[in-house]
Amino acid sequence: MIALVDCNSFYASCEQVFRPDLQNRPVVVLSNNDGCIIAANKEAKALVDIPMFQPVFKIKKILDDHHVVCFSSNYTLYSDMSRRVMDTLKTFSPLIEEYSIDESFIDLSFYQGKALETIAHKIKDTIFKNTGIPVGIGVAKTKSLAKMANKFAKKIPENNNVYVVDSEEKRKHLLQTSTIKDIWGIGRKHTVRIENTGKKTAWDFANMEVAWVRKEMTVIGERLWRELNNFPCLEIVTSTDAKKGIGTAKSFGKKLDDYGLVEEACSYYVAEVADLLRQQKSAATQMEIFLTTNYHNDGDKQYRNKIIITLDSPTNSTIKLTQQALIGLKKIYKDGYRYKKVGVNLFHLVPEHQIQLNLFEQPSKIESKKLTDAIDTLNDKFGKNKVKLATVGNREKQWALIKEHRSPRYTTQWEELLTIGGL
């Protein structure tokens, strides 16, 4: 049996752990630049139907009227809290798949013959005791069923955040009370396609002709169909393979029409992805640079473009990548537009110890690696970006993300530790 453990309104819960005064109050967390709503606790969801990913300015009045507490996203805090939750989970099973920042699949075969419902409650209570984060747990024979059981566990209050699919009856009940779009892996498009055939519930889907499913939804759909029928097709994935591509692209805090600032932002993001690349000990063969104006804004002149740069030989040197990135940026940058976003993507990653040098390349690689290593060491010791390329600029980041309501990084910065009044 497999359990899917999922934190309840994770980002909002993280904020509430350190703010007991916000218990039972509506809380939402905003995306980068405080643009959209990306998490809402149950009090906030109960108040109004807060649509996720809605731009905040469209529902500002609702938030104000109900005194909803808004936080900018604080990923440093959420990542650290996630680690704590996962550490606790690891004490219950040796086989864990960290599926996302707030959920994990865990293998429960270790507990064969024991009452899984009791175990699940114990896991839930221990996580809450250790971290203050409430979780829901779904248990079933397959990952897809566990995922749905988890949703069901949270939806029905009597379930008390735990639902175990350990009988044919319960499987049927779960599937019959779930809609098509409740199924994990079925999104908007497929929901329409399936509903057009007259099916309404997950149970209907699980009883469709498998040939139809295969034809319309490819092998992914067929696996899902089999999983809902209790045949495991998806394994718990414990090893995390090196990523196949690494990228970053963030909207500026304000629109930019100055090449120098766009260049600064671009350099900054290249340094960021190059760092990630070195952390996973890979080197990139290809790099894409793109920039775009704000396409939501009809009034502005629109322009977007990208350029793909093939590197002479794979590299993870910030210096080399930045050089190439800025040559590329210059080629696609056009004056006279107000830019909203610049981004960089690295592809065709290879392990750094397998770099095939270009036939004509001078063996200066070693020196360049020494320099990069030295910079990494200094930054590890003295803090992020203490040593950086001049192209990143040394002034205040005029393009920085807007984060007006960011909470302290309670668990990772000494200066931001939680203080308790009166002590």
Add this chain to the structure above:
DNA sequence: TCTGGGGTCCTAGGACCC
């Protein structure tokens, strides 16, 4: 005025090989 960011997997079709 204000609209996120980071991923994965699969298929079809082109281009090429023997």
Add this chain to the structure above:
DNA sequence: TCTGGGGTCCTAGGACCC
């Protein structure tokens, strides 16, 4: 007139996830 059969590799685009 008659035009095989078996492959690989790569990319773009679709669909979905958190």
